[in-house]
Amino acid sequence: MDDAGSLRERLVEVGVHLVLTEGTAALGLREIARRAGVSHGAPRRYFPTHHSLLSAIARRGFADLEARFAAAMAGLTSPRDRLQVFAREYVGYALECRGMFELMFRHELLDSDRHGADGPRLRESTLPLFEHLATLVAQCRENQRRENQRPKKQGRDQADPPEDPSVTAAAFWANLHGIAQLWTWGSLQLVLGASGPPGTERLDRLVAEVLDAHLGPVVP
Incomplete structure (x- = not known):
């Protein structure tokens, strides 16, 4: 170099x-x-600008987060298991690296057009993250669709999942981001009667609730 x-x-x-x-x-x-x-x-x-340096720093955060996803998902084949790991790692990263997480989603850095053609393009750094999430959601939906095509057990009536996985992925992402932000602010601790960072069990329960809310519970 x-x-x-x-x-x-x-x-x-x-x-x-x-x-x-x-x-x-x-x-x-x-x-x-x-x-x-x-x-x-x-x-x-x-x-050329302070923002362009901050944008380069924030891109490291996205690279680090993607590396954590890859390491945590290694060996997992189930889309739902991979999505659960995605959710846990996303919230965990937000709580562990609060400064970097805040920088990664600074609106004045994400506003690419504001800085002109040669300005920072941090907004585009979020696209691989979202595409990864949307792909996992789509794979989960496809598994659900196949499950729904099997003869249903008596008394079980499961509706077909929504067609557009990107909408579900966007809502899922917003939900995860909200958990991270509300825990950082102390709001979730207040309503849940908790203190300090969430332990593995509590974080897993929150993630499980998000999965069930957006994809439906796993039906044996």
């Missing part, structure tokens, strides 16, 4: 460390430059 690429990488690495350890408030351009050991004007050579 050349010197320019090395410095660019170092600026991003410093920003990732800052947001993970000190939160988004620490991501001033001067502070990132100081921690990287360069003049406060040096980042402008590689990132």
Whole structure:
């Protein structure tokens, strides 16, 4: 890697460390430059705006989250099991890496058009995440469709699932994001009579409720 690429990488690495350890408030351009050991004007050579540097830092968050999905899903073949892992990892990441999660969904960074043709394109970084989710939902729907084509047991009347998995995926994503945000704010702890971060059992129960709400319960 050349010197320019090395410095660019170092600026991003410093920003990732800052947001993970000190939160988004620490991501001033001067502070990132100081921690990287360069003049406060040096980042402008590689990132024309402060937002473009923040966008590059946030993309690391999306890459990290995707890597966590891949590792957690390794060996799983059931779409519903994979979707459950997706949900658990998404909420878990949001609670573990609160600063990065907040940065990843900052609206002024996601608003690509606002920055012009050469501006940051962080919004597009969410597309692979959503497409992954929508694919899993579609696979679950297909399994449901096949199940519904089998002779139904007496007394069982299961309606065909909705046709558009992207709508279900969008609602599912919003539900997961809401759980993460409400837990961060302390609202879920208040209504559930809990304290601190959710343990594995409580998080699994919340995720199971989301799955059942949007895909229906698993029928033996």
